[in-house]
Amino acid sequence: MMPNTDAILVTPGEKNSFRQGSVPVVDDLRPGDLLLEVVAVGICGTDAEICEGLYGQAPAGHEALVLGHESLCRVVRAGADTARFKAGDLVVPIVRRPCPERCPACAVGRWDECMTGHYQEHGIKALDGFLRGRLVLEADAVVPAPAALGELGVLTEPLTIVEKALERALQIHTAPGHPQTGLVTGAGPVGILAALLLRSRGLDVYVVDRRPADSPKARLVERMGGHYVDDSQTPFEKAGPPGGFDIGLEATGYAPLVFRALSALAQNGVLALTGVTGGHHTLEVDVNLMNSTMVLENQAMVGSVNAARAHYERAVQDLAGFQLQFPGLLEQVITARHPLAEFEQALQKDPDDIKTIVTLG
Ligand SMILES: [Zn+2]
Numbered sequence: 022m023m024p025n026t027d028a029i030l031v032t033p034g035e036k037n038s039f040r041q042g043s044v045p046v047v048d049d050l051r052p053g054d055l056l057l058e059v060v061a062v063g064i065c066g067t068d069a070e071i072c073e074g075l076y077g078q079a080p081a082g083h084e085a086l087v088l089g090h091e092s093l094c095r096v097v098r099a100g101a102d103t104a105r106f107k108a109g110d111l112v113v114p115i116v117r118r119p120c121p122e123r124c125p126a127c128a129v130g131r132w133d134e135c136m137t138g139h140y141q142e143h144g145i146k147a148l149d150g151f152l153r154g155r156l157v158l159e160a161d162a163v164v165p166a167p168a169a170l171g172e173l174g175v176l177t178e179p180l181t182i183v184e185k186a187l188e189r190a191l192q193i194h195t196a197p198g199h200p201q202t203g204l205v206t207g208a209g210p211v212g213i214l215a216a217l218l219l220r221s222r223g224l225d226v227y228v229v230d231r232r233p234a235d236s237p238k239a240r241l242v243e244r245m246g247g248h249y250v251d252d253s254q255t256p257f258e259k260a261g262p263p264g265g266f267d268i269g270l271e272a273t274g275y276a277p278l279v280f281r282a283l284s285a286l287a288q289n290g291v292l293a294l295t296g297v298t299g300g301h302h303t304l305e306v307d308v309n310l311m312n313s314t315m316v317l318e319n320q321a322m323v324g325s326v327n328a329a330r331a332h333y334e335r336a337v338q339d340l341a342g343f344q345l346q347f348p349g350l351l352e353q354v355i356t357a358r359h360p361l362a363e364f365e366q367a368l369q370k371d372p373d374d375i376k377t378i379v380t381l382g
C-alpha cells in the first residue's frame with residue numbers, strides 16, 4: 022500500500038481553493054530515483070497568485086495541484102544509480118523541467134529558454150510542488166546543497182533568478198574595469214539576494230525601496246555594505262553615483278520604475294528585468310531620447326526568466342559564500358516561518374517581511 026503525506030493542494034483557477042490534504046508517496050524507487058523529505062518551502066508572489074486563482078495548472082488528469090516551488094529537501098533513501106547521493110544529504114529540486122518535445126533549448130538543459138512554452142514547473146505548471154512531506158524525484162532533477170547551509174538552502178531558487186539575470190547582464194557588459202556600480206530596485210527576497218550577489222562581486226550597490234531608512238530591509242542593506250535609498254523620500258537618481266549605474270537588476274516588475282532605472286544607467290550600462298506585474302499601465306516616454314541615449318551610450322535592457330541547472334549550482338555555492346562573507350545576514354532574509362498547518366498565515370505578508378518559509382522537516 023502506498024503511504025500518504027500531508028500536502029497543500031489548490032484547484033488552479035479557483036480563488037482561495039487552497040487546503041491541507043494528503044497525497045500518496047510512491048515508495049519503491051526506480052534506478053536513478055531519490056526519496057526525499059521536504060525540509061522547507063519558500064513562499065512568494067507566484068504562490069499568492071496561484072491561490073488567487075490567477076495562475077497555475079494541475080498535472081494532467083488531476084483536479085488539484087500540490088503548491089510550492091522554492092524548496093529544500095533531504096534525501097531519505099537513494100535508489101540504484103544515484104551514487105552522488107546518500108541518506109541525509111540536502112538537495113534543492115529544480116523547478117522547471119524540459120518540454121515533452123525536447124525543443125533545441127530543452128534538449129541541452131536550457132529549459133529556461135524553452136521554445137515551445139510546454140515546459141513544466143513544480144508547484145506552478147503541470148507538476149506537483151513541494152508543500153508536502155515526502156516525494157520521489159529523479160536524481161538529475163535536483164542539485165546537492167552543502168550541509169553547512171542548513172535551512173538557508175531554501176533561498177537557492179530565488180537566488181537562481183538573480184544568477185541568470187546577472188549572467189545575461191554580464192554577457193553584454195564587457196567594458197574593461199567594470200562593472201563597479203549596481204542598482205537593485207525592490208528590497209524583497211530577489212532584490213536582497215541580488216544586492217548580496219553584487220556585493221560579493223565587489224560592486225558598490227544601491228538598493229531602492231519605499232520602506233523607511235530605519236526599517237529592517239534598510240538595515241540589512243547597510244549591513245552588507247550597500248546603500249539603501251528610500252525612494253519615497255529621495256529619488257534614487259539623485260542618491261546614486263554621479264555617473265549612473267553599470268548594472269541594474271530590476272526586481273519589482275513596476276514598469277514606471279523600469280524606465281527610471283533605464284535612464285539612470287551609466288555609459289555601457291545594462292539593466293536586467295526579472296519582475297512582472299499584470300494589468301495595464303500607460304506611460305509617456307520620450308522614445309527619441311531613450312533610443313539615442315541607448316545607442317550613444319552602448320546601453321542594453323534585457324529580460325530574464327527562470328534558471329537552468331548551472332544557475333542552481335552557482336546559487337548554492339554563492340549562498341555558502343555569503344555565509345562566510347556576511348556572517349548571520351542570510352538568516353535575516355528569512356523573516357517568518359510557519360508549519361504546514363499554518364499555510365494560510367504564510368500567505369500574509371507584512372511590508373517589513375522579506376522571505377516567509379513553511380517548515381516541514
Ligand atoms: Zn517563487
Ligand SMILES: [Zn+2]
Nearest residue numbers: 120124127135
Ligand atoms: Zn522546450
